[in-house]
Structures are given as C-alpha cells and as structure tokens.
Amino acid sequence: MAKEITARADDYSQWYNDIVKKAGLAEHSAVRGCMVIKPYGFAIWEKMQAQLDAMFKDTGHVNAYFPLFIPKSFLSREADHVEGFAKECAVVTHYRLKKGADGEGIVVDPDAKLEEELIVRPTSETIIWNTYRDWISSYRDLPLLVNQWANVVRWEMRTRFFLRTAEFLWQEGHTAHATKEEAIAEAKQMQEVYASFAQDYMAMPVVQGSKTETERFAGAVDTMTIEALMQDGKALQAGTSHFLGQNFAKAFDVKFLNQDNKESYVWATSWGVSTRLIGGLIMTHSDDDGLVLPPKLAPTQVVIVPIPKPNETIAEVAEDIKRQLGQLGVSVKIDDDPKKRPGFKFAEYEMMGIPVRIGIGMRDLEKSVVEVARRDTKEKTQIPLDQIHQYIPALLSEIQDNLYARSLQFRKDHWRQVDDWDTFQETLEEEGGFISAHWDGTSETEKRIKELTKATIRCIPNDQPLENGSCILTGAPSSRRVLFAKAY
Amino acid sequence: MAKEITARADDYSQWYNDIVKKAGLAEHSAVRGCMVIKPYGFAIWEKMQAQLDAMFKDTGHVNAYFPLFIPKSFLSREADHVEGFAKECAVVTHYRLKKGADGEGIVVDPDAKLEEELIVRPTSETIIWNTYRDWISSYRDLPLLVNQWANVVRWEMRTRFFLRTAEFLWQEGHTAHATKEEAIAEAKQMQEVYASFAQDYMAMPVVQGSKTETERFAGAVDTMTIEALMQDGKALQAGTSHFLGQNFAKAFDVKFLNQDNKESYVWATSWGVSTRLIGGLIMTHSDDDGLVLPPKLAPTQVVIVPIPKPNETIAEVAEDIKRQLGQLGVSVKIDDDPKKRPGFKFAEYEMMGIPVRIGIGMRDLEKSVVEVARRDTKEKTQIPLDQIHQYIPALLSEIQDNLYARSLQFRKDHWRQVDDWDTFQETLEEEGGFISAHWDGTSETEKRIKELTKATIRCIPNDQPLENGSCILTGAPSSRRVLFAKAY
Numbered sequence: 001m002a003k004e005i006t007a008r009a010d011d012y013s014q015w016y017n018d019i020v021k022k023a024g025l026a027e028h029s030a031v032r033g034c035m036v037i038k039p040y041g042f043a044i045w046e047k048m049q050a051q052l053d054a055m056f057k058d059t060g061h062v063n064a065y066f067p068l069f070i071p072k073s074f075l076s077r078e079a080d081h082v083e084g085f086a087k088e089c090a091v092v093t094h095y096r097l098k099k100g101a102d103g104e105g106i107v108v109d110p111d112a113k114l115e116e117e118l119i120v121r122p123t124s125e126t127i128i129w130n131t132y133r134d135w136i137s138s139y140r141d142l143p144l145l146v147n148q149w150a151n152v153v154r155w156e157m158r159t160r161f162f163l164r165t166a167e168f169l170w171q172e173g174h175t176a177h178a179t180k181e182e183a184i185a186e187a188k189q190m191q192e193v194y195a196s197f198a199q200d201y202m203a204m205p206v207v208q209g210s211k212t213e214t215e216r217f218a219g220a221v222d223t224m225t226i227e228a229l230m231q232d233g234k235a236l237q238a239g240t241s242h243f244l245g246q247n248f249a250k251a252f253d254v255k256f257l258n259q260d261n262k263e264s265y266v267w268a269t270s271w272g273v274s275t276r277l278i279g280g281l282i283m284t285h286s287d288d289d290g291l292v293l294p295p296k297l298a299p300t301q302v303v304i305v306p307i308p309k310p311n312e313t314i315a316e317v318a319e320d321i322k323r324q325l326g327q328l329g330v331s332v333k334i335d336d337d338p339k340k341r342p343g344f345k346f347a348e349y350e351m352m353g354i355p356v357r358i359g360i361g362m363r364d365l366e367k368s369v370v371e372v373a374r375r376d377t378k379e380k381t382q383i384p385l386d387q388i389h390q391y392i393p394a395l396l397s398e399i400q401d402n403l404y405a406r407s408l409q410f411r412k413d414h415w416r417q418v419d420d421w422d423t424f425q426e427t428l429e430e431e432g433g434f435i436s437a438h439w440d441g442t443s444e445t446e447k448r449i450k451e452l453t454k455a456t457i458r459c460i461p462n463d464q465p466l467e468n469g470s471c472i473l474t475g476a477p478s479s480r481r482v483l484f485a486k487a488y
Numbered sequence: 489m490a491k492e493i494t495a496r497a498d499d500y501s502q503w504y505n506d507i508v509k510k511a512g513l514a515e516h517s518a519v520r521g522c523m524v525i526k527p528y529g530f531a532i533w534e535k536m537q538a539q540l541d542a543m544f545k546d547t548g549h550v551n552a553y554f555p556l557f558i559p560k561s562f563l564s565r566e567a568d569h570v571e572g573f574a575k576e577c578a579v580v581t582h583y584r585l586k587k588g589a590d591g592e593g594i595v596v597d598p599d600a601k602l603e604e605e606l607i608v609r610p611t612s613e614t615i616i617w618n619t620y621r622d623w624i625s626s627y628r629d630l631p632l633l634v635n636q637w638a639n640v641v642r643w644e645m646r647t648r649f650f651l652r653t654a655e656f657l658w659q660e661g662h663t664a665h666a667t668k669e670e671a672i673a674e675a676k677q678m679q680e681v682y683a684s685f686a687q688d689y690m691a692m693p694v695v696q697g698s699k700t701e702t703e704r705f706a707g708a709v710d711t712m713t714i715e716a717l718m719q720d721g722k723a724l725q726a727g728t729s730h731f732l733g734q735n736f737a738k739a740f741d742v743k744f745l746n747q748d749n750k751e752s753y754v755w756a757t758s759w760g761v762s763t764r765l766i767g768g769l770i771m772t773h774s775d776d777d778g779l780v781l782p783p784k785l786a787p788t789q790v791v792i793v794p795i796p797k798p799n800e801t802i803a804e805v806a807e808d809i810k811r812q813l814g815q816l817g818v819s820v821k822i823d824d825d826p827k828k829r830p831g832f833k834f835a836e837y838e839m840m841g842i843p844v845r846i847g848i849g850m851r852d853l854e855k856s857v858v859e860v861a862r863r864d865t866k867e868k869t870q871i872p873l874d875q876i877h878q879y880i881p882a883l884l885s886e887i888q889d890n891l892y893a894r895s896l897q898f899r900k901d902h903w904r905q906v907d908d909w910d911t912f913q914e915t916l917e918e919e920g921g922f923i924s925a926h927w928d929g930t931s932e933t934e935k936r937i938k939e940l941t942k943a944t945i946r947c948i949p950n951d952q953p954l955e956n957g958s959c960i961l962t963g964a965p966s967s968r969r970v971l972f973a974k975a976y
Binding site: 027029030031034035036037038039042043045046062063064065066067068069070071072073074075076082087088089090091092093094095096097098105106108117118119120127130131134146150151153155167169339 | 517518519523524525526529530534553555558561563570575576577579581585586596605607622634638639655
C-alpha cells in the first residue's frame with residue numbers, strides 16, 4: 001500500500017515533487033505560482049521559525065511588523081534596488097469592486113483607482129527605511145535591531161514548491177548602526193547564525209562566503225551567503241545577509257547625530273531566510289522511500305505502531321512509552337487506527353520522514369522488548385522496554401549527527417578543485433557539485449561561464465586562502481579560487 | 489519629564505491615540521490606513537499569539553498557510569459573502585513594472601495585465617474551501633481542523649490604530665465537519681476559547697452571545713461573538729466564531745461519503761481574532777498616565793530601577809533579583825542607564841504599563857528592603873529583600889485578578905436593564921454602556937434603532953433567559969432581551 005514515488009535516479013525533479021505532495025507538505029493553489037502549505041509542511045516551518053526566532057532574540061533582535069504594501073515611488077529611490085526588484089511585482093491599482101453591469105459577478109470599479117499604485121512587498125528595505133527616518137535621530141537610538149516575519153511576493157514565471165514561489169514566507173532582519181564596522185559585524189553575525197541553524201538543526205552543511213558583484217542583492221555593498229549542496233549536485237542559496245552601506249539611509253534621508261554632535265548617514269544591514277529552507281531540507285536528506293527529517297526539526301519524532309493490531313496491553317505500553325519520552329521533550333504519536341494494517345502505516349511514516357518508529361507486538365512484549373526502526377538507515381533493533389527512555393533520546397541524537405555526517409560526506413565527494421576548462425565543463429555536465437576554480441575577477445568572464453555551462457559563482461568562500469592561479473576560462477591571473485556550481 | 493497624554497475625560501479618542509504612540513505600540517505608515525506595529529506593540533501580539541496558538545492546538549487544531557491572493561471570481565461564488573466582502577478590497581491587476589518613458593521612475597507595464605484580477609484576501613473562506621474540495625472525500629477525512637495566522641486587507645475608509653486598519657494581522661480557523669451538530673459544537677467551543685483567553689489572559693470580561701441576522705458574518709448561518717465594554721461606554725466586538733452551515737461547501741462543491749456511503753455536503757465553521765485585541769486591551773485597563781497591562785500579556789513584567797543612580801552594590805542586588813525571578817518564569821528588565829534620572833524612568837515605565845517596578849536605593853538596602861510599586865493601583869510598599877521571590881509572583885497574580893475585577897465592576901456599573909424608549913435614549917447619550925432591552929426581532933426595528941441612536945444589537949447573550957416583554961421601540965411582543973450598545 002506504499003504510495004510510490006519516482007526514484008531520484010529516474011527523474012530527480014519529479015522525485016522532489018512526489019515527496020512534497022505525498023508527504024503532505026504542499027500543493028498548488030488556484031492562484032498561479034502560489035502554493036498551499038499543508039499542515040505537515042507548515043509544522044516543519046513552525047519548528048524552524050521557533051528556533052530561528054530564539055536565535056535572533058538571543059542576539060538582541062526584536063520583532064515588528066511593517067505594511068504589506070509599498071508605494072510605487074519608494075522602489076525608485078535606491079538606484080540598484082529598483083533594477084533588482086521593481087520588475088516582476090504584484091501591483092495593486094484599485095481599491096473597490098462592484099456588481100457587473102449585467103448583474104452577474106463582480107468587476108473592478110473604475111472610479112476606485114489609486115492615485116499611486118501600491119506594490120505588494122517583494123522585500124521591505126524601502127518601507128522600513130522610510131520608517132526609520134522618524135525612529136533615528138541620535139547615536140542613542142542605535143543600533144536598531146529589528147526583524148519581521150512576513151509574506152512577500154515576487155512574480156516568478158517558473159515556480160517550484162518551496163524553492164521558488166510567487167508568494168513565500170520569510171523573515172527579514174533590518175538593522176541600523178552608527179558605524180560601518182558595526183554594520184559589517186552584524187551582517188557577519190547573522191551569516192553565522194544562519195550557518196549554525198543550517199548545520200545544527202537542519203543537519204545541512206553550508207559554505208559561508210560572499211557573493212560576487214553580479215550576484216549581489218540589489219542595493220547591497222556586500223552580500224554574504226550560505227550555500228548548500230543538493231543530492232543532484234546543484235547548489236542552493238539557503239540564506240543571505242547583506243551589508244547595505246549607507247545606500248538606503250541616503251535614499252530615505254536617515255541621519256543621526258553622533259557623540260561629537262556631527263551628523264552622519266546611518267549604516268544598514270538586512271538578512272533573510274525563507275520557506276525555501278524546507279526545499280533544502282527535503283533535498284538534502286530524503287531518499288526514494290520519501291522524506292527524511294532531522295530529529296530537531298521533525299514535528300513528530302517518534303511514532304508507535306501496534307503489531308499486528310492494537311489491544312489493551314499494547315495500548316498501555318504505548319501510552320507508558322509516550323509519557324516517559326514526553327517528559328524528556330520527545331514528541332511521540334501513537335497510531336492505533338485499527339482500520340489500517342501495520343505495513344501500510346510503516347510506509348506512510350517512512351514517506352513522512354518520522355525519524356524513529358517503535359513497533360509493539362505481543363510476541364516481543366513477552367520478551368519485554370519492542371522493535372525500534374530508524375528512518376535514516378532503515379536499521380531495526382530489539383530494545384528492552386526498560387531501556388527505551390535512555391535509548392530513544394540517544395538514538396535521535398545519533399540520527400541527527402548521522403544525517404549531518406552523511407550530507408557532509410556527500411559534499412566532500414562532490415567538491416572538486418579544477419584547473420582546466422575541459423575538466424570544468426565535464427565535471428559540471430557529469431557530476432555537478434561544487435567546483436573550486438580560479439576566476440579573473442571580471443563580471444564579463446562570470447557571465448560568459450554562465451552562458452557556456454549554466455554554472456554561477458556561488459560565493460567567494462570566507463575561508464578561501466589567497467593563492468596565485470589563472471582564470472579557468474581566460475587564463476588571466478587570479479589571486480584566489482571561488483566556488484562554482486549550477487544552482488537552484 | 490513625563491510625556492504627557494490627553495486625559496480620558498478631555499478627549500477619549502485622543503487619549504487612546506496618545507497611548508498608542510507614546511507607549512511605542514504603533515504608528516501610521518506611508519500607506520493610507522496601514523500602520524507599523526512597533527516592537528513593543530508587536531511583543532504584546534507575540535504573547536497573545538503564543539497563548540492562543542497553544543489553546544488552538546490543545547483543542548486539536550493544526551496550522552497551515554493559504555495564498556494571500558484570491559481570484560476575483562471566487563468571491564462571487566457564495567451569494568451573501570460577495571455582498572459583505574467584495575467591496576472595499578485591494579485589487580491586483582498587473583504583475584510587472586517598467587521604466588517610465590522619460591527614463592525617470594517606474595510605471596505599470598500595460599502588457600502585464602492579469603487575465604483575472606486577484607483580490608488581496610479580506611478573509612479566506614473562498615480560497616480555503618476551494619482547496620478543501622481536494623482534501624475531503626470521505627468521513628475519514630473529517631473533521632478537518634485548520635487554523636492560519638495571516639495578514640488580511642479590508643480597504644477601510646476611516647481607520648483607527650489596531651481597531652480598524654486597512655491591513656491587519658489575525659488568525660482564521662476554518663474547520664470542516666460531517667454533521668451539523670459537530671460544526672455547531674466546534675463554533676461554540678471556539679467562542680468559549682476566545683472568552684477564556686479574553687478573561688483569563690487579557691483580564692477583559694466579555695459577554696458571549698449570537699449576532700442578529702443583520703450583524704452576522706457574510707455567509708454565516710450563525711455568528712457567535714464575544715463583546716467587551718470599553719471605558720468610554722462603547723462596546724468592542726473582540727472575536728467571532730461562525731457556524732457556516734453548508735454554504736461554502738455548496739459554493740465550492742465540497743462533498744463527502746458518509747459511513748453509509750451516501751454523499752453529503754460538508755459542514756463548516758470559521759473563527760477569528762485579530763490585532764484589534766490589542767486595542768481592546770489598551771482601552772480596558774489603561775489610565776491617564778499611560779498603558780496598563782495585565783501581567784500575563786506584559787512583555788516585561790518587572791522593571792528594576794536603581795535610585796538615585798546605579799552602583800556596584802545595587803547592580804549586584806538587581807542581578808540577584810532578576811535571576812531569582814527569572815527562575816520562576818517572571819520577565820525582568822534592569823534599567824541601569826546612568827544618563828536618565830529615576831523620575832524619568834518611572835514615568836516611562838508607567839507609560840509602558842509595566843506591571844511592577846522595583847526601586848533599589850542605598851538607604852533602603854541598609855535596611856535590606858526595596859520599594860515595590862504596582863502599576864494598576866500606584867501603591868508602593870517596602871518589601872524585605874529575602875521575601876521578593878515570594879512577593880513578586882503573588883503580586884503579579886494579584887494585579888492580574890485586580891484588573892479583571894476592576895473591569896468587571898466597570899461593566900456592572902455600565903449595564904442597565906431598560907424598558908422604555910426615553911430612558912434608552914438618555915442612557916445611550918449620557919452614560920453609554922450595555923443596555924439590556926426587549927426587541928421585536930425584526931431587522932427593520934434594529935435598523936431604525938441604529939439610525940435614531942447609533943446603538944446596535946451587540947448580541948443575544950447565550951445565558952439570556954426567556955422573558956415576555958415589549959419591544960423598546962415598537963412595543964411589539966418580545967420573548968427575551970438583547971444587548972444594545974454603541975460600538976467600535
């Protein structure tokens with residue numbers, strides 16, 4: 001009765017869509033490019049949100065909420081920003097509907113045209129910096145460390161569940177600082193927070209680095225990124241943190257008096273991660289039987305299934321295990337539905353990626369053991385009942401570590417240092433993965449490489465040592481390697 | 489140095505706006521009718537959200553997320569719904585901007601017109617029931633108990649902070665059931681959840697009842713409400729829970745096979761509370777010195793202020809109190825800013841409604857006492873240092889109870905049973921408050937009363953006994969009293 005999904009080897013893209021649909025994470029909606037995040041998918045987002053929000057607060061940030069709509073003229077204020085964002089946007093032009101002339105249906109009321117169109121926010125730098133002008137007048141008002149959890153809309157033509165949708169959920173931090181150094185330190189700090197979250201919670205290794213000028217956020221001086229590697233050898237930009245210089249302060253005239261009573265423009269950062277992380281989570285760990293979730297982000301960590309069917313003795317044991325584990329902070333679900341067979345349930349919970357399954361059968365109970373199966377390796381073990389409260393938390397921790405180690409190994413196996421153009425092209429075509437190579441530092445070469453291979457420079461890694469070399473394409477001198485990959 | 493605010497007696501409406509602004513809760517944005525919820529206001533909303541979300545989950549609900557946009561035609565599907573909601577809406581007509589012909593600024597690209605306009609959701613019944621059609625086929629899929637935290641937009645002409653804004657934040661529950669009885673029970677349960685939240689957390693007494701046909705949600709069979717009374721004698725609808733019958737199931741063709749294999753339309757409820765609750769919270773408890781917050785929803789419950797200025801001994805005592813109270817789950821802030829005088833700080837924290845202030849001075853410390861001031865009554869007491877960890881939690885609990893008792897007393901004092909038209913009019917004009925009166929049950933009379941007095945029927949209270957009487961306006965026979973008030 002297992003719901004079958006396409007194998008990765010057959011069609012990676014279809015495999016991904018199958019998991020999203022069959023694990024009940026999301027589905028298409030009636031609105032082009034917008035998805036419905038279903039309860040199970042949203043529960044994963046809630047776990048992510050809770051952890052990230054705690055990490056933001058631990059680093060001194062507070063939450064606030066700014067309007068969904070941005071006056072059209074705001075987007076034009078920062079020259080680079082308008083290039084990057086004022087294109088594919090949802091535009092509100094009217095504020096009223098009325099009955100159609102034929103009495104059927106409703107039409108837009110032409111008399112209710114807005115004087116200035118409103119844009120559904122694609123990102124909020126403009127409306128927020130317009131607000132900060134009134135919040136900041138002195139160095140005493142700084143730093144201002146604000147985050148917002150919100151929905152944003154970018155009218156994408158080609159969408160994919162979680163990875164690229166017209167509307168998505170995210171958080172956007174917007175901070176204001178008295179000095180350049182402090183703003184840069186903030187942007188770096190948030191890149192570090194994102195990397196910790198990806199590695200410690202998502203069990204997803206990431207490379208920290210900076211974007212090239214071409215790939216930079218529209219309006220940023222420096223875009224710091226965390227880049228992960230998916231199982232098909234493509235990279236995923238998982239989070240970005242921008243040092244915005246004084247660009248938005250100048251565009252919205254946000255100045256402050258420093259301790260010497262001199263006026264100066266404010267320094268800015270912004271940083272964000274989105275529901276795209278769910279896509280990264282799926283593609284990092286899952287297999288041909290369905291979703292695989294790291295225990296720290298699994299809405300249900302343990303499922304208990306009676307075998308072959310529920311009875312009172314089994315129910316008591318199940319409740320006892322649930323209670324014991326619950327006290328230790330482990331989330332447990334008992335599935336005692338008598339209408340479904342255990343085999344059906346096993347396949348269903350494998351599809352949903354529940355990290356640990358406990359099967360309780362009468363024969364096992366006579367020996368005071370239960371069967372514990374882990375989702376990541378599919379191993380099954382008989383565990384004495386009186387050891388369950390020790391075994392399960394340790395196993396969850398081991399699964400978390402194993403998923404990270406496995407992903408890290410995968411990345412090592414798909415990380416090549418390449419020094420000639422033929423190998424570069426071959427590697428991209430045959431294996432994908434990260435390629436560390438020299439580049440001459442020009443946007444022209446970067447563009448040409450993208451045209452020829454579809455690979456982009458994912459980042460200049462933070463820990464990349466200086467090293468003399470020749471550009472992989474032009475042979476021009478280069479002082480350090482950058483990281484190439486095809487990307488989502 | 490206290491920031492002065494208008495007294496309630498002078499101008500209630502200005503008093504409210506002053507508190508919102510000077511306590512740092514919200515401010516107007518550059519977008520007409522949309523406000524910025526500032527960090528302190530948002531922190532109150534986060535406390536509300538956390539508690540409500542826990543209560544929704546305890547009653548079996550899960551969260552999900554549906555699109556921000558609703559295809560225009562969806563709004564026409566349910567006849568009453570379109571009347572109520574398809575009017576003042578934000579309408580998205582285009583999906584692209586481009587550079588202006590003069591090279592300056594950006595304009596809407598006329599080539600990027602949507603085939604069907606999209607409405608920014610004013611509420612989500614239509615898009616959600618369109619989705620439920622695919623989620624429900626059998627009684628096994630029911631009940632479906634889903635909630636969404638989201639932003640919604642209603643193009644209000646006259647807006648007020650929190651109470652009525654073009655965009656607001658809310659939660660909307662949308663449930664599907666196999667039977668009418670079960671759906672009604674769900675709607676009643678959520679009314680009860682809202683009432684418990686209002687009373688136990690907001691310390692705001694509410695009347696539970698049903699709306700008359702005129703005041704019902706557009707598309708509902710029965711709208712259950714919780715109604716609170718503000719200090720100016722006006723009522724506030726604080727939350728509603730709707731029994732929707734099969735109206736949306738019919739409009740979106742959502743059927744299921746019951747246990748006898750017969751096809752039937754699904755029964756529905758929806759229920760919501762919004763950032764409007766923050767407005768209710770402010771107007772229920774605050775006074776002429778600023779905001780007053782019930783401890784259970786105060787982001788900071790205790791503030792410690794050194795007198796006259798910080799030193800090492802005081803810092804140690806303050807940290808020790810913070811640590812002790814922190815262990816008990818009390819949130820404490822120490823304000824050791826040497827640049828502000830204690831009097832300034834006192835006024836500031838009174839404005840912010842922090843429930844308890846602890847002043848630590850050297851002379852008091854010699855006697856091993858500190859000064860504890862409560863925000864609700866302004867009483868100050870000397871408390872021995874070694875009793876603080878017992879005294880403060882008990883005091884917070886007492887403040888919570890006192891705020892509720894005080895509001896309940898206010899409501900008792902402004903609740904009249906009236907049987908003649910002259911007294912009815914006089915009471916409304918002179919005192920406001922709730923008026924329990926007989927009504928002949930017709931929409932015509934209800935409408936006439938509203939025209940004559942601006943009072944509406946807030947609800948038919950759930951616990952209102954049957955009683956023969958004559959309508960306050962027409963003298964026609966009535967079988968029970970209903971509750972009138974002027975309302976926000």
